[in-house]
Amino acid sequence: MKAFTQHTGLVAPLDRANVDTDQIIPKQFLKSIKRTGFGQNLFDEWRYLDEGLPGVDCAERPLNTDFVLNQPRYQGASVLLARKNFGCGSSREHAPWALEEYGFRTILAPSYADIFYNNSFKNGLLPLVLAEEDIDELFAQAEAEEGYQLTVDLQAQLVTRPDGKTYSFEVDAFRKHCLLNGLDDIGLTLEDADSIKAFEQKHQQSQSWLFGAIQ
Amino acid sequence: MSAKTLYDKLWDNHLVKQRDDGSALIYIDRQLLHEVTSPQAFEGLRLAGRKPWRIDANLATPDHNVPTTNRAAGVSGIDDAVSKLQVVTLDDNCNEFGIVEFQMTDRRQGIVHVVGPEQGATLPGMTIVCGDSHTATHGAFAALAHGIGTSEVEHVLATQCLVAKKMKNMLVNVEGKLGFGVTAKDVVLAVIGKIGTAGGNEHAIEFAGSAIRDLSVEGRMTICNMAIEAGARVGLVACDQKTIDYVKGRPYSPKGADWDAAVSTWQDLVSDANAHFDTVVELDAAAIKPQVSWGTSPEMVVAVDALVPDPQQEVDAVKRSGYQRALQYMGLEANQPITSIKLDRVFIGSCTNSRIEDLRAAAVVAKGRSVSPSIKQAMVVPGSGLVKEQAEQEGLDVIFKEAGFEWRDPGCSMCLAMNPDKLLSGEHCASTSNRNFEGRQGNGGRTHLVSPAMAAAAAIAGHFVDVREMMNQEVSA
Ligand code: SF4
Numbered sequence: 001m002k003a004f005t006q007h008t009g010l011v012a013p014l015d016r017a018n019v020d021t022d023q024i025i026p027k028q029f030l031k032s033i034k035r036t037g038f039g040q041n042l043f044d045e046w047r048y049l050d051e052g053l054p055g056v057d058c059a060e061r062p063l064n065t066d067f068v069l070n071q072p073r074y075q076g077a078s079v080l081l082a083r084k085n086f087g088c089g090s091s092r093e094h095a096p097w098a099l100e101e102y103g104f105r106t107i108l109a110p111s112y113a114d115i116f117y118n119n120s121f122k123n124g125l126l127p128l129v130l131a132e133e134d135i136d137e138l139f140a141q142a143e144a145e146e147g148y149q150l151t152v153d154l155q156a157q158l159v160t161r162p163d164g165k166t167y168s169f170e171v172d173a174f175r176k177h178c179l180l181n182g183l184d185d186i187g188l189t190l191e192d193a194d195s196i197k198a199f200e201q202k203h204q205q206s207q208s209w210l211f212g213a214i215q
Numbered sequence: 216m217s218a219k220t221l222y223d224k225l226w227d228n229h230l231v232k233q234r235d236d237g238s239a240l241i242y243i244d245r246q247l248l249h250e251v252t253s254p255q256a257f258e259g260l261r262l263a264g265r266k267p268w269r270i271d272a273n274l275a276t277p278d279h280n281v282p283t284t285n286r287a288a289g290v291s292g293i294d295d296a297v298s299k300l301q302v303v304t305l306d307d308n309c310n311e312f313g314i315v316e317f318q319m320t321d322r323r324q325g326i327v328h329v330v331g332p333e334q335g336a337t338l339p340g341m342t343i344v345c346g347d348s349h350t351a352t353h354g355a356f357a358a359l360a361h362g363i364g365t366s367e368v369e370h371v372l373a374t375q376c377l378v379a380k381k382m383k384n385m386l387v388n389v390e391g392k393l394g395f396g397v398t399a400k401d402v403v404l405a406v407i408g409k410i411g412t413a414g415g416n417e418h419a420i421e422f423a424g425s426a427i428r429d430l431s432v433e434g435r436m437t438i439c440n441m442a443i444e445a446g447a448r449v450g451l452v453a454c455d456q457k458t459i460d461y462v463k464g465r466p467y468s469p470k471g472a473d474w475d476a477a478v479s480t481w482q483d484l485v486s487d488a489n490a491h492f493d494t495v496v497e498l499d500a501a502a503i504k505p506q507v508s509w510g511t512s513p514e515m516v517v518a519v520d521a522l523v524p525d526p527q528q529e530v531d532a533v534k535r536s537g538y539q540r541a542l543q544y545m546g547l548e549a550n551q552p553i554t555s556i557k558l559d560r561v562f563i564g565s566c567t568n569s570r571i572e573d574l575r576a577a578a579v580v581a582k583g584r585s586v587s588p589s590i591k592q593a594m595v596v597p598g599s600g601l602v603k604e605q606a607e608q609e610g611l612d613v614i615f616k617e618a619g620f621e622w623r624d625p626g627c628s629m630c631l632a633m634n635p636d637k638l639l640s641g642e643h644c645a646s647t648s649n650r651n652f653e654g655r656q657g658n659g660g661r662t663h664l665v666s667p668a669m670a671a672a673a674a675i676a677g678h679f680v681d682v683r684e685m686m687n688q689e690v691s692a
Contacts, residue, residue: 016540017533018412018512022652027631031280031297033254033304035365051658054297083533085413088446089652091348092252093364114382114416114448115348119364172380173236185366186263189374192232192240196376199231199242200269207340209469209477210244214271214315214336 002124003182007105008151009078011142012069019082020089021116025098027090029054038094039101043069073146081138082109086127087116096123106152108159110135121175122185126154128169154180218487220384221451222419225359225484229342231376240376244341247327248275248314248368250305251633252346256369257308267312268375274336275309275316277302278326279633283596283623289320298634325599325625328352328566332436333601335465339454339481344371349566349649351442355435356462357454357484359419362443382449385418386492389426391500396683398576399434400568400647400666402426402498403441404506408516410496415447418494421486422452426500432461433572440567441649444513454484507553507679508651508664510541515651516664517553519681525549544653545661546641554679556663559642561586561593561674562656563620563667565630568647569598571605573667577647578611580671580685586619587677594621594636596628620674632657645673 029041031054044052047069049062063070069077080099086109087095096119099107106126120127130138141161142148151160154176159167178185189196204211219227231240253275260267267273280298290306293299302319309316317324323334328349331337337353343360344350346368353360363377371377387406406422407414420442427435435452442450452458459478462468469477504518515538517524526538526549542549547556563569563577574597586593595615597603603625606612612622629636630648632655638644640659647670648655651662665673672682 017537020512020650020652022631022650022655026654026658027633030251030633031295031301033258033301035255035258045654045658085416085446088412089348089443089650091346091362091364093255093346093366096364111413111416113413113446115362115364119366122364122366172238174234174238174378185378186265186370186373189240189370189376189378192376193374195232196240196242196268196374200375203242207477207480209473210338210341212271213467213469214274 001122001182001184004105004124004126004154004179006151006153006155007078008149009105010074010076011079011081011148011150012074012077013081013139013142014068015083015139017083018085018088021087021092021095022089024087024095025092026052028052030092030094035097036101038098042098042102043067076103078103078105079150079152080104080107081135081142082107084110084132086112088113091115093119093123096120096125100125108135108138121179124179124182126152126179128152128159128171130159130167130169134167218489218491220486220490220492221357221421221453221484222359222382222384222449223490225340225342226381228340229359238378238380241342241379243344243371243375243377244272245336245343246273246368246371247331247343247345247350248273248305249279249327249345249347250277250301251279252365253308253368254301254304255365256346256372257312259369260372265373267314267372270313272375273314274331275305275314276324276327276330277305277319279627279631281319281626282634283626283628283636286319286624294635322600322604325602326566326569326627328440329570329598329602332356333465333599335462335468338462338468339458339484344377348443349440351448351450352436352440352566354439354442354449354451355432356458357451357481359449361448382419383417383493384491385415385420385447385494385496387420387422387496387498389422389424389498389500391426392429393426393500393503396668396686397503397505398666398668399430399437401503401506402500403438404508404513404516404664405503406496406498407441407445407513408506409498410445412444412512412514413446415442415445418447419449419451420445420447422450427452428455431572432457433570436570437567441513444649453486454481505666505669505682507669509545509547509553510538511544511651511653512541513649513651513664515541519553519669519679522550522552523547556643557589557678558645558673559591560638560644561590561670562629562644562646562648563594563670564596564598564628565648566598567649568667569596569602571602573647574602574606574611577667577671578614580668580682581618581620581675582614584618584675586674589677590674592621593619593674594623594629596623597625599625629656631655645670645679
């Protein structure tokens with residue numbers, strides 16, 4: 001996993017609440033058996049005017065020029081500014097895969113759906129939560145000012161605006177540690193293999209029917 | 216010892232290790248696998264040279280991509296090469312790692328969330344995960360069940376544990392008697408309409424109250440299934456005699472002395488009387504009417520006798536623009552009666568409503584009537600091969616076919632249109648599934664969420680109708 005320490009990037013404001021993962025990456029692209037290749041279909045139904053099909057070269061497709069990510073001023077954006085309950089709906093991890101591959105490193109929103117929030121951390125994408133008023137303020141600034149950039153410092157847990165104003169944000173210590181160091185969860189958990197085995201033994205003694213039925 | 220909620224108990228019973236930062240390692244009893252969210256997890260295992268921790272904890276079946284016709288041909292009956300590859304990849308992975316799989320031609324194949332309970336692979340007191348957000352369904356058995364992402368699928372395969380953080384407790388208390396013709400689906404849609412799609416974020420919701428206790432176990436599954444649409448990864452219902460009776464005698468359920476021991480531990484799977492809930496929501500069962508969603512989020516839902524809401528009446532600006540966008544996408548006018556919405560297709564199926572009781576409820580309405588000529592297609596897709604067999608034994612297939620419904624083979628089908636069953640742009644569909652997101656049932660498709668009985672009634676009328684009126688006619692006929 002890519003580590004996340006500090007990032008400065010262009011902000012794209014996506015002014016919709018309850019953006020669901022079907023919107024982030026529509027289901028027809030979930031048929032892939034790989035982890036890559038989803039970036040070009042991020043927000044497919046909003047981004048393109050025609051129907052998106054897997055295996056089609058997106059460079060040839062008609063763009064919906066009204067959609068925020070297609071506007072010239074937001075090309076190269078790596079910070080996504082979003083509204084509440086971002087990433088609701090389906091648990092597909094393809095959503096953070098698509099966002100990350102498109103080039104986003106971090107998302108700022110007042111709230112996220114739980115599964116999406118969790119999945120993002122596992123893919124080097126930092127979803128951070130700011131108060132609704134702060135998000136409103138950032139929307140106003142990002143829309144008013146072309147080339148608007150923000151700096152996100154995970155170590156310090158700070159977002160810094162071009163004018164120097166900062167917002168602090170909360171993040172779990174464990175998630176922060178993993179993200180800062182790009183650590184693989186499985187390796188970390190397997191360091192506790194003895195505790196898992198001990199638990200499993202006890203569990204099997206008290207509830208033997210949970211074991212062995214499906215062979 | 217302080218009083219615990221059901222969720223607290225399930226959590227404590229599976230806690231392997233509490234870490235200082237609030238996260239914890241939770242032991243997972245059962246993982247269900249399907250073809251869409253597992254290939255990258257198996258690939259990850261292989262790349263890291265890891266083996267599954269406990270093979271017998273897993274059960275797999277393909278569901279999302281399988282076509283609902285021409286099933287005898289098995290995988291070669293899948294026309295779409297990309298879909299086929301995904302199903303073949305699941306078969307190959309299960310073979311390679313020794314995981315039990317109900318393949319496409321197996322009569323036990325079906326939607327994972329129908330198959331688990333049907334086989335007794337879902338048991339009270341378990342922790343259950345699946346790379347699918349509707350894993351919440353299994354909470355109807357007083358099991359701690361929720362959806363996970365693909366990295367977590369790999370994590371559970373490799374370690375039999377999940378890194379999790381304890382959620383907050385929410386109680387949704389539905390007291391009183393449900394009116395005639397009002398079903399579990401209407402209850403859960405009413406709950407989501409009330410608390411919103413983010414209302415349950417960070418919570419595990421326990422559904423309780425006399426109306427929930429009165430529901431069948433399958434009705435409770437419908438309710439827990441849509442907990443995720445209220446933002447909660449986990450939905451729960453306490454264990455009672457109905458739960459135990461439902462589980463008894465299923466292929467993977469405990470037998471003999473194990474059964475007795477299991478039942479005695481399951482008795483404790485209820486929230487203690489004084490347990491603390493962080494959030495409590497109360498609903499009056501008698502006030503719930505059959506529901507119809509009008510917009511592009513499950514919270515955009517009203518009673519069948521209501522009008523499509525007027526965005527101008529909405530004070531919250533973000534909500535107002537969401538309503539406007541939804542009306543535009545759905546091709547509806549503010550203040551038009553729900554019953555004036557004309558339909559193109561009807562879909563009865565999905566992990567929300569494709570079990571035998573759902574099909575029976577739809578068949579009661581369809582019996583002796585015919586699908587309106589204005590409906591292009593009305594399809595019934597059973598949740599599993601065994602549900603299909605059962606329905607055929609009861610003659611439900613004949614009722615549906617005589618009324619003009621298509622009778623299909625099991626799978627997710629038009630719930631998310633990853634297989635050939637989909638809506639065309641602009642078409643309105645009465646659907647018993649769980650998500651009315653833009654494009655969910657096909658690009659540009661317009662989904663209205665309803666109960667199976669309401670869907671059948673809509674198929675017959677060609678537009679939404681209050682199924683209770685139709686059922687009254689039934690009684691007098
Ligand atoms: S039926 Fe629909 S919601 Fe259920 S698992 Fe299949 S695609 Fe998901």
